[in-house]
Amino acid sequence: MGDPLVKKYFLKLVPPSEEDPAADLERVIRGLAEACPEGFPKGFDVPLSVAAKIPAVLRESRFEITVTVSFSDATRIIDAEPGDTSSRSFGLSIDLGTTNVVGVLLDLAEGRQLGELSEVNPQIAHGEDILNRIHYCLIKGNLEELQRQAAGCINSIALRLAEAAGIGVDDIYCVSVSGNTTMAHLFLGLDPYNICRAPYVPVANHFGFFRAADLGLDINPEGAAYVLPNVGSYVGGDVLAGVLVSGMHERSEVSLMVDVGTNAEIVIGNSDWLLVCAGAAGPALEGGVVKFGMRAMPGAIERIKINPETLRPEYSVIGGQGMKPKGMCGSALIDLLAELFLKGLIDGRGKFVEPHKPGVRETDGLREYVVVPAEDAYAGEDIVFTEADIDNLVRTKAAMYTALNVVTRELGMSFHDLAEFNLAGTFGAYIAADKAVAIGMVPDIELSKYRLLGNSSLKGACKALLSREAVNEVERIASRITYKELNVSTDFMSEFRAAMFLPHTDASLFPNIV
């Protein structure tokens, strides 16, 4: 059953006698050593609160007790209960996103997922993006407020998941948290000030384990919290979790992973070496830049096809059938751009072809495609996709393609040398690889090499909770990964301009599209 961070042991101990007057704690530790054939690491750390209750727990249960052991920085006995409670051992994994906080409740004894829940990060009241929150912390006391908000959000998720699963929050013994560098700092109450200022220095990269209560988490009083490490200011635990989930760090062939979020972090490497660089790729996918762009939440269109006969869009909305659309999330924007191009409504420069095809119109001198007419839209106004939107999206895809190209070329490699191409992060989870290829955002390689990792930040946090070895792995990944600054030279700019075409000015790069 693996090696979860927390494990319970039911012990039937022999009561003390004149022949065996060992101290209570020594009796328990002896019992643990016998219960575990593979043997325990030498030395147990026992918090006072647990040591203090052990005598009573032993005697009220005739020395048949369940002991909870946390394998964190030390091997620690974090609970003792009368009788056999060994099946009640739970953990919570958290993807601490800038916008959304997602939690998964895990049964650590069974290695099974019991529920998943998402809440909006309450810190959003103090800034939509990271930079605003860092600035908010300039005023004394605000950092502490953001810390409490992060902990409070996790507590709310823990409580709701525990209630749904019919367990108590006290039965949750460990929390693992994955997020970007700034989110990790805010959660731990560490000043993020220098993260966004040259030379971009975080307070710490490796965080390790904490007593959950010290962070304001309402789980078991001696429960542990693990925060995934980061590598400098740009590469957070969420990205490292993606590497962990992809498994690229264990393979001899070279693979690539793009974490498509606000930025696009690119990791490339294998079991011998790992390189990471961060490009500014994502904003157009996040809403705010594209007129009807929005985050992936109920009411967002997530998938779009254009009917080849009518040239009218067919779409699906997050939240299901009855839901009227409010806008389009990143995956829908990529779908739409690809479909407009593939179905001949726009040309390679991203301009609507003349004469206008059905659904295309000009409003106030600006050409746009009507995705949803007012009567079908949530807000009662047309949802449209303008030429300006297309322009922004093309810039984004061009930036990402150029970054991918520069990185692989500087390593003396071609895209075709890659064994796998992993898409991770908020957008990576939903992007249709064939559409991303069609617009020239990612290279035209065998589609079977593309892998959608889904919410790899959350999956990595779950992996860590279920396996001490995974914790060691992600810490090792953080130690061995090298950060490389993207070289924004004149070459880069001319390549970027060449990529501002659908799929690319050099059509030979996309033989399957053109």
Next chain:
Amino acid sequence: MGDPLVKKYFLKLVPPSEEDPAADLERVIRGLAEACPEGFPKGFDVPLSVAAKIPAVLRESRFEITVTVSFSDATRIIDAEPGDTSSRSFGLSIDLGTTNVVGVLLDLAEGRQLGELSEVNPQIAHGEDILNRIHYCLIKGNLEELQRQAAGCINSIALRLAEAAGIGVDDIYCVSVSGNTTMAHLFLGLDPYNICRAPYVPVANHFGFFRAADLGLDINPEGAAYVLPNVGSYVGGDVLAGVLVSGMHERSEVSLMVDVGTNAEIVIGNSDWLLVCAGAAGPALEGGVVKFGMRAMPGAIERIKINPETLRPEYSVIGGQGMKPKGMCGSALIDLLAELFLKGLIDGRGKFVEPHKPGVRETDGLREYVVVPAEDAYAGEDIVFTEADIDNLVRTKAAMYTALNVVTRELGMSFHDLAEFNLAGTFGAYIAADKAVAIGMVPDIELSKYRLLGNSSLKGACKALLSREAVNEVERIASRITYKELNVSTDFMSEFRAAMFLPHTDASLFPNIV
């Protein structure tokens, strides 16, 4: 300068740059590794409160900071201050006695003692002896009260010593505490209930390190507290501290140590083996049993000689010249019994010889020796030493001698095989070895083999604070020492009766006295 539990390092760090954008914490840890040629153990534990203040401390001091490292269960950075404060590193050693709590303030940078102070243990309000306090804990909430009282007493001593030395309590980074098994349990808030009930089981034997603040100690917020281990219910950290101070655990020759307190714990052994047994020897020395017996505190007579001409006593009083005597402490009682015997005022059976010598009188049919006439005494009444007192004292000395004899004989040894005979504990510190030999309390061996260890509980606590190796030593002593029940057989009782004579019914055992 040894290896104190806490050490400060002044670091001149290079500020971050584009070439070296390491995280703040990593910069500090790198600096520490460079500052310490012998190298640090891998991995530093950094409490959040310290990590959180490091960025500001670094920048307000242009990256020249002093870091405090605690070498406890883990290597932990427990403080960071701007500038060079490396000379301000202090620790507090505590002998947590049932009656008195004694503290020593140590300069850890210099390895120098700055002050010593004693306070009455405030727990005494809930029972003079250990048994009363254990019973007091039967009522809910009382254990917590005794815990707070112990911590409060240590805080008071810390504050007074710090004020006298012109330092702040925040400059105290570590406290070491030595006491008997029950006192250690009460200080840690661990239920002592099973200590005094068969089969006499403590909650724990090895306690190790704690965050001082978690115990209610007001020293540096991240300061550490170390509690010396015990071996079962009878052998506390105070006794193990005595072994540590004696050094008998390192010698190839066999030595013996008696800790003369309420009980008399006897330790015998060498670098290969260590044995400990506890006999009930001490009560007559503690006051309460002897009419004018009292604890060693101001007003107690501590030394007595009988003038061979006048047969009148000459004495010294704790507290100095002007102090009128209130009674006699243990060392004075032993002196007096020996002098009465050596000067021929009493016979081998402990009876005043007929006709009475000067100073001896009979009051209400009970014979007694007047030590201090009423006009010279604090309470304005005669301080006397009665035949009943003598009887009690003879029982005590007989019990101790018999225990010593049984233990060595069962090991197939003679007293003359012992390389050293150490006297430790509250009374051991003051006893005059020649007088103790004269009454047959301890064997008639070369006087040069006797060593007075003084307050070895306190000295052991100091040693631990000044040396990590000493901490390892005392933990090893606790692990390797074997507890042996004294065999109270018919033999023991007949030997005990034979020892109820001054110095012994078998005069050949005391050739230098008789």
